[in-house]
Amino acid sequence: MNAASARPKVIVTGRLPEEVEREVCSRFDAQLNIDDRPFTARELQQALQSSDALLTTVADRITAEVLEVEGRRANIIANYGVGYNHIDVAAAKRLGITVTNTPDILTDCTADLAIMLMLMVARRAGEGERLVRAGQWTSWRPTHMIGTRVSGKTLGIIGMGRIGRATARRAQHGLGMKVVFFNRSRVPAEALEGLDATQCDSIEDVLAQSDFVSLHCPSGDETRHLMNAARLAAMQPHAFLINTARGDVVDEEALAAALSRSQIAGAGLDVYEHEPRVPAPLLTMENVVLLPHLGSATLETRVGMGLMAADNLSAFFAGQVPPNKVA
Ligand code: DGY
Numbered sequence: 001m002n003a004a005s006a007r008p009k010v011i012v013t014g015r016l017p018e019e020v021e022r023e024v025c026s027r028f029d030a031q032l033n034i035d036d037r038p039f040t041a042r043e044l045q046q047a048l049q050s051s052d053a054l055l056t057t058v059a060d061r062i063t064a065e066v067l068e069v070e071g072r073r074a075n076i077i078a079n080y081g082v083g084y085n086h087i088d089v090a091a092a093k094r095l096g097i098t099v100t101n102t103p104d105i106l107t108d109c110t111a112d113l114a115i116m117l118m119l120m121v122a123r124r125a126g127e128g129e130r131l132v133r134a135g136q137w138t139s140w141r142p143t144h145m146i147g148t149r150v151s152g153k154t155l156g157i158i159g160m161g162r163i164g165r166a167t168a169r170r171a172q173h174g175l176g177m178k179v180v181f182f183n184r185s186r187v188p189a190e191a192l193e194g195l196d197a198t199q200c201d202s203i204e205d206v207l208a209q210s211d212f213v214s215l216h217c218p219s220g221d222e223t224r225h226l227m228n229a230a231r232l233a234a235m236q237p238h239a240f241l242i243n244t245a246r247g248d249v250v251d252e253e254a255l256a257a258a259l260s261r262s263q264i265a266g267a268g269l270d271v272y273e274h275e276p277r278v279p280a281p282l283l284t285m286e287n288v289v290l291l292p293h294l295g296s297a298t299l300e301t302r303v304g305m306g307l308m309a310a311d312n313l314s315a316f317f318a319g320q321v322p323p324n325k326v327a
Contacts, residue, residue, distance in 0.1 A: 008052040008317050013039045013060050016080070017299060020306025024055065027314060045069035052076075053313055058083055058293075059275070064091035072097075076316045078309040081296070082106055085219035085246055089327045099327040100312035104162065105304040106296035111166035113295050114214050114244045115174070117268030118155075121240050121289045122212075123147040148211075148238070148265065150175055156210030157181040158203060158226070159217030159245065167214055168195055182206045207234040212242060219246035229254040233263055240266045244295050247273035256281040259288065270295055 010028040012021070015036035024030045031051070033039075038059055039047065044066045047054055051074050056062060058081040067088060076098040079087060084101050092099045120126055124147045131137050131145075155171045157164045160183040171177040172195055179197035181187075187199055200206045203226070207213060213235060217223045227241065227250040235241065241264060243250055252273055258264050259282075266287035272278050275293060282288050296302060312322035 008313070009050070010053045010055055010313060011047040011051040011074075012055045013044070013047070014057040014080070016055075016306045017303050019303050020310070023307060024310050027310060028053075041066050048072045048074045053078060053316070055080060055309055055313065056087075057081060058086055060086060062087040062092075064088045067091045067095055067097060076100070076313065076322075078312045078316075078322075080305055080309045083219065083246060084326055085248075093327045097327070098316060098322065098325060100309070100316075100322045100324045101326050102305040102308040102312075103324055105308055106301050107162045107166050109298050109301045110163050110244055110295035111170055113270060113291070114163075114167045114216075114242055115170045117242045117244065117270065117289055117291070118171075118212050118214070118240065119150055121242075121266045121268040121287065122150050124286075126289045127286045148240075150177070150212070152176050152178075153211035154178045154180060154209055156206035156213045157197075158206060158213065158215050159183060160187050160197075160199070161216060161218075163244070164214075164216035165192065165195065167216065168197055169193075172196065177212075180206050180209050203231060204234050207231060207239075208236070210239055211236065212240050214242040215245040215249050217245055217249060219248050224248050225251040225254075227251060227255070229257065232258040235264045237263060238265050240264065240268065242268045244270045247271040247275060252279045252282070256285075259285055 007029040010024065011031045012024060012033055014033055021032055044060060044062060048069050049071050053074050053076045055078045077087060079099060079101045082101050082103045084099060087099055089099055124145050128145055155177045157168055160181045168179045172179050179195060180200055181197055182200050182203045232254055255267060256279055259267065268289040270291045271293055278290055282290060296305060312324050315322040
């Protein structure tokens with residue numbers, strides 16, 4: 001901590017909701033990012049050298065090289081987000097840098113968005129809206145823009161963690177869907193909290209039965225390109241793929257190829273492997289709904305995430321273990 005200041009210096013790498021920025025400024029000697037301009041690797045390194053903490057977002061790429069900067073002063077990175085695949089956590093551990101995240105608070109909103117993507121792609125909502133805005137809607141016609149019914153269909157969940165379960169609950173209780181799922185470890189019945197869902201032994205089992213497949217597994221070496229060409233081919237031709245997890249869980253090239261061959265019926269995506277870049281072939285496909293990583297984007301959730309990140313920092317500077325420490 002800077003001797004001249006009683007309060008820890010915290011550099012915030014992205015614009016946060018007003019209420020959060022006010023709170024962060026009241027607790028710390030905060031440097032905000034008013035222009036909301038993404039930090040370069042060099043700027044992240046300079047921030048590590050000139051502050052006691054970084055409050056980062058999922059858009060910052062915090063590699064080992066960034067963390068290994070000479071003369072680092074900051075010993076904590078409070079991530080504004082639950083996913084932390086953009087931070088080299090192994091390097092942080094090795095260097096003794098604490099990393100925290102913001103779990104739970106975004107579960108409901110992300111699950112809402114997964115359901116929204118399912119409905120949008122099945123009922124051709126994006127396509128319909130584009131048609132109306134283009135002034136091309138001529139009249140109601142019995143055969144116009146026929147979509148796929150969602151209610152009563154089978155939803156396959158890959159990764160039955162908090163967000164997977166919240167999505168399953170909405171699908172079953174709201175839309176009367178049958179739920180099957182794959183999870184690496186066995187999910188005990190109590191954890192399903194009344195959901196009538198069947199755990200399958202393999203991802204392929206889930207793919208073979210599902211009308212909708214929704215991804216909720218974390219990003220990492222084990223799940224990179226989990227949905228590859230072979231797995232996409234194992235889906236039913238009328239099925240839809242939904243991704244609100246992380247972009248690298250899907251092989252986007254294989255997805256574009258599967259869609260262009262009508263191997264699957266469509267996709268609803270909120271996340272991409274190289275954000276903000278969206279693979280060009282997907283941009284032209286009417287049966288794909290593309291959102292700009294909006295899973296947690298409600299004011300309530302974004303404020304909650306910010307206050308949680310601030311609490312992690314406060315605990316750290318009070319000499320306690322932050323409540324959401326991941327490294
Ligand atoms: C997260 O927190 O990991 C989300 O993807 C951001 O919305």
